[in-house]
Amino acid sequence: MDNKITYIFSHFEQFYDIRLSDYNISYGKNTNAKIYITQSELVNIFKINQDIDTSKIIFKTWLNKNIPFVLDYNDNDIFTETNNQIKINFDIIGAAFYLLSGWDEFISKKTDNLGRHTYKNSIQSKLKIIDIPVVNYYYDILKTAIEKAYNIKINYRLKKPVLCLTHDIDNCQTAWAEAGMYELKKGHFFKVTKLILKRFFTKDDWFNFDKILEIEKQFGAKSSFYFLPQKGKTNNDFKNADYNIKSKKIQQAMLDIQKSGSEVGIHSAFNTHLSIDNFKKDLQKFKEKPLGGRFHFLMYNNPKTVTVLEKNDIKYDSTLGYSEHIGFRNSTAFPFYIYNLQNDKPSQVLEIPLNIMDATLYYKKYMQLEKSQILEKVNELLNETIKFNGILTLLWHNNFFSDYKYKGWKNIYIDILKSAKQKNFDLKNIKIIYNNLFKSF
Incomplete structure (x- = not known):
């Protein structure tokens, strides 16, 4: 998992003005760290090339959105806070890697007639999350944990979207033919003439x-x-x-x-x-x-x-x-x-x-x-x-x-x-x- 963990931490740092190595954060190892992120047993899917059971995935609310924690089947609070530690009870690192890497496409054999992975067979379709950037929500959970634990404000590197x-x-070069045929079927004969004249005396409309x-x-x-x-x-x-x-x-x-x-x-x-x-x-x-x-x-x-x-x-x-x-x-x-x-x-x-x-x-x-x-x-x-x-x-x-x-x-x-x-x-x-x-x- 080391390459995968480094990959996700590096991706986080590309968009937030912070170096994670400056803070006491542990993913699945040091349970006494100031910020401890749970590692799910489901990360084993990356070793044995298997997929997850989407019917068992837990959803929780964050930033007023219902988001899935794709490597967790057991319900819990997102955070557990004590005087010395903030514990993130869901595997947001493994889950971020799963989604960002397109793991479901890598494992799946289902494609269309062009060999492309389709929306219909995607985890985004199965979980109805195509309009939610779930990885960003995972990162916001980590950002919030760091801000709470260290009483700091973390800024985005980008100043605006x-x-x-x-x-x-x-x-x-073929508006005169393709669009012309479309307009002809609609009975727009003047438009067809105009398209042809444009193509041969000025330039094609496209x-x-x-x-x-x-x-x-x-x-x-x-x-x-x-x-x-x-x-x-x-x-x-x-x-x-x-x-x-x-x-x-x-x-x-x-x-x-x-x-x-x-x-x-x-x-x-x-x-x-x-x-x-x-x-x-x-x-x-x-x-x-x-x-x-x-x-x-x-x-x-x-x-x-x-x-x-x-x-x-x-x-x-x-x-x-x-x-x-x-x-x-x-x-x-x-x-x-x-x-x-x-x-x-x-x-x-x-x-x-x-x-x-x-x-x-x-x-x-x-x-x-x-x-x-x-x-x-x-x-x-x-x-x-x-x-x-x-x-x-x-x-x-x-x-x-x-x-x-x-x-x-x-x-x-x-x-x-x-x-x-x-x-x-x-x-x-x-x-x-x-x-x-x-x-x-």
Whole structure:
């Protein structure tokens, strides 16, 4: 357990202005420590590669939220206080590791037809905690115990919460065809004509990077644009980009994005998440090596993908979110270094989890919310993130800024940014977050 304990303590220190080694804290060893954290017998699951029985998990209230202690089956008070000691009666360290590492995905063999772990089979779904960053609540328990035991105030390293803005660029040249067909089926013949004329006499309606940058400029925001290095369909008939990343048009767009202060990253092609060499080929199509990005179709394998990223010296990833549901896939509102469960040690790849995706809200096979419901659901996640000065990530594809097929979705994006600003969020791209907060770790 030593690597796992160090991993969790280090993660705690990345977000709180404190060194835990300066305080008398023991996890499962020194029962006389000033702060003693109980170690559950269930930590043995990490040795024998088993999972927990979710039907037996204990829930308790903390910060007015009912949260699960995923490695505890026996009820108790959260704290026991005496003159000389504060005892935390639940295994918040082992539980934090379970959720942060994606242990349930590592153990589970259940995937969809693309080999992805699904929300339906996740512990977040089983316990109905997808909208709660449970790990942050565990950390707040530890923070509170230290503050009580030593009569101190522990501050967050981040001065305010952050909303990371990202855009996956799957298609930017086929609005005239895809959106045109959609409008044709609706009987909007004038719109179809307009789309075709725009494509061939000016630019395709989805080639709208300047429009996105202008919207974000109004909010003082910077975002991340993730470009797909491979064009066309795969052998399995899955679509990659509708553009050539090396074309002069795309190269100029990428340059304009960078000049604006926004980031260009990699949206690596279908199935490259399993191949060190194929991912490397995608990287080589960029003039300047990206700091990080996100895999196409949110493809990710625990533990294979982290090795692909490490071997290619990628600094961060932002793939870990569920297509089917917005929320906290690894139950945290903090970025974290991916734990390599195969090698039993932390990787050097920072995960900035994906929390909210436009497609999740739009498509019938996912949540398909009414437009009037979206801001309320997003605000719930913003409010959870505020509690911990955390970091939330939003993905809005460039085609969702178009008034054809996706009419109204540009305004939803603007409303989200307005709401985040009103709640005192910084609006930044992931590169800024990595360089300012994590480069020194």
